[in-house]
Amino acid sequence: MDNVILELAGISKQFGNNYALKDINVKIHEGEFHAIVGENGAGKSTLIKILSGVHLPSEGTVHFKGQTVQFLSPYMAQSSGVSTLFQEIQEIPALSVAENIYLGREPRKGTLLQWKALYQEAKELLNNLDIKIDPYKKMEDLSISERKMVEIARAVSFKAELLIMDEPSANLNEDELQVLFKTIAELRKRNVTIIYISHRLREIFAMADRVTVLRDGQHVKTLDIGDTDETRLVQLMIGRELKEYYPVNTETIGDEVLRVQDLHLPGVLHDVNLSLKKREILGIAGLAGSGGNIISKVLFGLVKHYSGQITLDGKPFSPKNPRQCISRGIAFVPEDRKSQGLFLNLSVRANMSITSLKKFRKNGLVNRSKEVKQANELVEQLSVRPKNIRTPIRSLSGGNQQKALIGRWLLDKYKILILEEPTRGVDVGAKMEIYQEINKLLNKDLSLIIVSSELPELLGMCDRILVFSGGTITGELDRSEATEEKIMEYALQEVK
Amino acid sequence: MKKLRTYLPLATLVVLMIVGTFLSDKFLTYSNLMNLLQFSAESALIAVGMTLVILTGGIDLSVGSIVALAAVVSANSQQLGLAGILVLVLLIGAVIGAINGIVLTKFRVEPFMATLATMAIFRAVTLWYTNGGPILGNITPAFSYLANGSVLGIPLPAIYVVVVFIIGYVVLNHTPFGRHVLAIGGGEETSRLFGINVKRVKIWVYIISGVLAALAGMLITSRIGMGEPRSGYQFELVAIAVVIVGGTSLTGGRGTIGGSFIGLLIFAVVMNIMNLLNISSFVQPIVRGLIIILAALAISRMLKSKASAGIA
Numbered sequence: 001m002d003n004v005i006l007e008l009a010g011i012s013k014q015f016g017n018n019y020a021l022k023d024i025n026v027k028i029h030e031g032e033f034h035a036i037v038g039e040n041g042a043g044k045s046t047l048i049k050i051l052s053g054v055h056l057p058s059e060g061t062v063h064f065k066g067q068t069v070q071f072l073s074p075y076m077a078q079s080s081g082v083s084t085l086f087q088e089i090q091e092i093p094a095l096s097v098a099e100n101i102y103l104g105r106e107p108r109k110g111t112l113l114q115w116k117a118l119y120q121e122a123k124e125l126l127n128n129l130d131i132k133i134d135p136y137k138k139m140e141d142l143s144i145s146e147r148k149m150v151e152i153a154r155a156v157s158f159k160a161e162l163l164i165m166d167e168p169s170a171n172l173n174e175d176e177l178q179v180l181f182k183t184i185a186e187l188r189k190r191n192v193t194i195i196y197i198s199h200r201l202r203e204i205f206a207m208a209d210r211v212t213v214l215r216d217g218q219h220v221k222t223l224d225i226g227d228t229d230e231t232r233l234v235q236l237m238i239g240r241e242l243k244e245y246y247p248v249n250t251e252t253i254g255d256e257v258l259r260v261q262d263l264h265l266p267g268v269l270h271d272v273n274l275s276l277k278k279r280e281i282l283g284i285a286g287l288a289g290s291g292g293n294i295i296s297k298v299l300f301g302l303v304k305h306y307s308g309q310i311t312l313d314g315k316p317f318s319p320k321n322p323r324q325c326i327s328r329g330i331a332f333v334p335e336d337r338k339s340q341g342l343f344l345n346l347s348v349r350a351n352m353s354i355t356s357l358k359k360f361r362k363n364g365l366v367n368r369s370k371e372v373k374q375a376n377e378l379v380e381q382l383s384v385r386p387k388n389i390r391t392p393i394r395s396l397s398g399g400n401q402q403k404a405l406i407g408r409w410l411l412d413k414y415k416i417l418i419l420e421e422p423t424r425g426v427d428v429g430a431k432m433e434i435y436q437e438i439n440k441l442l443n444k445d446l447s448l449i450i451v452s453s454e455l456p457e458l459l460g461m462c463d464r465i466l467v468f469s470g471g472t473i474t475g476e477l478d479r480s481e482a483t484e485e486k487i488m489e490y491a492l493q494e495v496k
Numbered sequence: 497m498k499k500l501r502t503y504l505p506l507a508t509l510v511v512l513m514i515v516g517t518f519l520s521d522k523f524l525t526y527s528n529l530m531n532l533l534q535f536s537a538e539s540a541l542i543a544v545g546m547t548l549v550i551l552t553g554g555i556d557l558s559v560g561s562i563v564a565l566a567a568v569v570s571a572n573s574q575q576l577g578l579a580g581i582l583v584l585v586l587l588i589g590a591v592i593g594a595i596n597g598i599v600l601t602k603f604r605v606e607p608f609m610a611t612l613a614t615m616a617i618f619r620a621v622t623l624w625y626t627n628g629g630p631i632l633g634n635i636t637p638a639f640s641y642l643a644n645g646s647v648l649g650i651p652l653p654a655i656y657v658v659v660v661f662i663i664g665y666v667v668l669n670h671t672p673f674g675r676h677v678l679a680i681g682g683g684e685e686t687s688r689l690f691g692i693n694v695k696r697v698k699i700w701v702y703i704i705s706g707v708l709a710a711l712a713g714m715l716i717t718s719r720i721g722m723g724e725p726r727s728g729y730q731f732e733l734v735a736i737a738v739v740i741v742g743g744t745s746l747t748g749g750r751g752t753i754g755g756s757f758i759g760l761l762i763f764a765v766v767m768n769i770m771n772l773l774n775i776s777s778f779v780q781p782i783v784r785g786l787i788i789i790l791a792a793l794a795i796s797r798m799l800k801s802k803a804s805a806g807i808a
Contacts, residue, residue, distance in 0.1 A: 075691030090689050092682035094750050095675070103679055104691040106672045113672050 399430020470495025553748025571723025593706020681748025
């Protein structure tokens with residue numbers, strides 16, 4: 001147990017001028033279950049990418065089984081005994097389970113593939129691990145947890161001595177989680193060392209031997225799990241008290257702005273009723289597939305074929321397309337910043353003014369000086385860095401891109417701002433600023449809907465949280481009563 | 497639902513055969529069917545290569561120009577004998593294919609752009625080499641036999657069709673190389689993560705496509721008895737159409753060699769019926785266009801119903 005299998009010595013990683021990781025020193029013991037925790041942007045994924053051979057460290061060395069190693073590719077890492085389960089499942093959907101396990105290493109005779117041997121080996125491997133999946137099935141016909149199991153089987157087939165798992169429990173339901181945990185237990189019996197990244201602290205306290213906390217790219221501490229508890233761990237992760245982190249909505253909540261009654265969307269949503277008041281922050285929680293992230297799209301006219309009544313400021317409202325919704329006063333910051341929100345090749349100015357160009361119209365042309373002036377004011381107000389509105393938005397950091405996206409909706413007057421995953425892929429410092437900015441919007445008489453998969457964010461920001469499961473609202477929690485446990489309880493509630 | 501991709505082309509072919517039988521009593525005769533197969537030989541060669549290319553998520557627009565160059569070079573080098581011509585032709589295909597593959601892997605040029613460039617270049621090379629006119633020479637009887645001979649009453653080109661598809665099938669389904677072709681089309685980054693040498697597989701795929709196109713060019717010269725620099729025009733479009741109608745996804749990763757075989761037969765049967773009915777050959781490309789639209793429509797419908805099934 002006390003043999004060090006992996007040692008990170010002074011690992012740093014620079015991207016441009018920014019340090020994603022700085023001077024990380026950790027020793028992982030053979031056979032241990034080592035958890036790594038930290039906020040988004042703390043450097044966890046960079047660390048994993050270094051261990052798995054995606055990135056090389058800028059400084060420092062990795063020692064694996066006493067030898068200094070340089071993994072130039074994930075395949076090389078895997079062949080040396082270090083396998084990684086990335087957050088996104090690595091698979092070829094149209095090929096079979098067996099092929100996915102042995103892709104690149106198929107049993108062959110001369111130039112011919114030995115199909116029989118391939119399926120035989122796969123079957124034995126899966127049996128050995130007590131994973132009940134038919135190796136003939138195509139990957140795309142499996143559930144998410146089954147696909148994770150196949151990935152684990154693949155790692156085992158490489159005789160992995162160290163298995164790195166990045167958020168393996170995300171998107172899994174309770175039953176699927178049990179399957180995952182069972183497989184992990186099976187791996188531990190084989191003395192496989194596990195590095196486990198998860199946001200779900202409960203899992204970590206249930207399984208881990210030790211935990212390493214990262215914050216802002218730095219190594220905060222490595223602790224025996226018995227020496228800490230959830231509250232203390234969270235404090236180490238964010239480096240401050242929770243209270244300072246999230247601003248509190250001090251505005252008085254007004255009258256109802258939006259009401260949704262009996263909303264149905266065949267196969268996706270049913271019996272959804274909700275209301276939103278002026279200057280209120282409404283949170284929407286729910287696991288993937290619960291429908292929580294669909295309601296926001298209905299309200300912005302991105303989904304068709306729904307039924308039900310929606311009223312906006314007392315008048316009936318039936319969202320048909322984004323253009324109409326914008327003109328009725330709805331603003332929307334989508335979950336996928338890069339593909340749905342930004343015009344990557346355009347400047348910060350163009351990205352912000354794009355929805356309000358009408359406002360700058362003069363004799364049929366865009367009044368450039370007015371546009372520039374307002375864009376400059378916004379950049380100042382939201383402290384977007386760099387403060388140059390001519391910078392192409394693609395060169396900004398995630399947090400600054402997000403601020404510019406929010407700025408887009410401040411050039412005109414809106415009633416409701418819908419924010420999907422407002423701080424996804426944003427570093428901790430920028431996160432705090434975004435929360436501050438969001439909070440400031442309330443004094444402009446806006447009402448906010450925040451759809452997020454990050455529970456601390458919802459708990460910290462929202463006046464009220466609606467929890468979705470199985471396409472409908474299974475729970476409503478007031479700020480005073482909301483906890484992560486309660487949200488998860490509602491989110492996992494079965495709905496027929 | 498997924499089976500539809502496989503069975504829809506097959507069902508279409510069966511319907512077309514029945515329609516053909518009703519429209520002309522000459523349709524369902526041995527000689528007509530052999531005829532039909534025989535004149536598909538060049539398309540068959542190119543379509544097999546194109547299937548592999550498209551399965552990796554790429555495209556090869558240069559095949560028509562390779563056909564033309566191989567056609568005139570084989571007409572002009574009759575003195576080398578059959579084996580000599582064959583080596584030369586294989587070399588032409590392999591070199592142009594390798595150029596395509598290297599340009600698009602090492603220099604990361606889009607396959608469309610890379611092969612568009614070689615398509616233009618080698619068409620021009622061919623016309624320059626021949627001064628624009630056909631190469632009329634003494635085509636040797638042995639060379640002529642390649643496309644015009646027959647074994648046991650079966651025309652040789654018909655045999656080529658069957659052989660090239662069988663080889664294609666074995667390569668795609670029973671060699672690691674073939675499975676890697678599918679894997680790359682299904683996820684290039686993942687394939688790289690899994691240790692597949694993506695660049696090498698891709699280069700080989702374009703070499704195979706080039707070689708098959710060059711063989712098709714040689715076959716044309718053998719059939720018509722001269723080296724025609726204008727041969728192979730729009731062959732790339734025909735081949736792409738065959739592959740798509742056969743159910744292979746243009747984005748790669750999904751499709752079969754068998755599907756392309758059926759796709760080829762669908763076009764061959766339609767053209768054959770039109771010939772039997774004495775419909776102008778100028779109309780034929782119009783019909784080809786319509787078939788492509790219908791196939792694209794059917795596929796997009798399929799994807800749509802699949803996507804909505806996924807949400808539920």
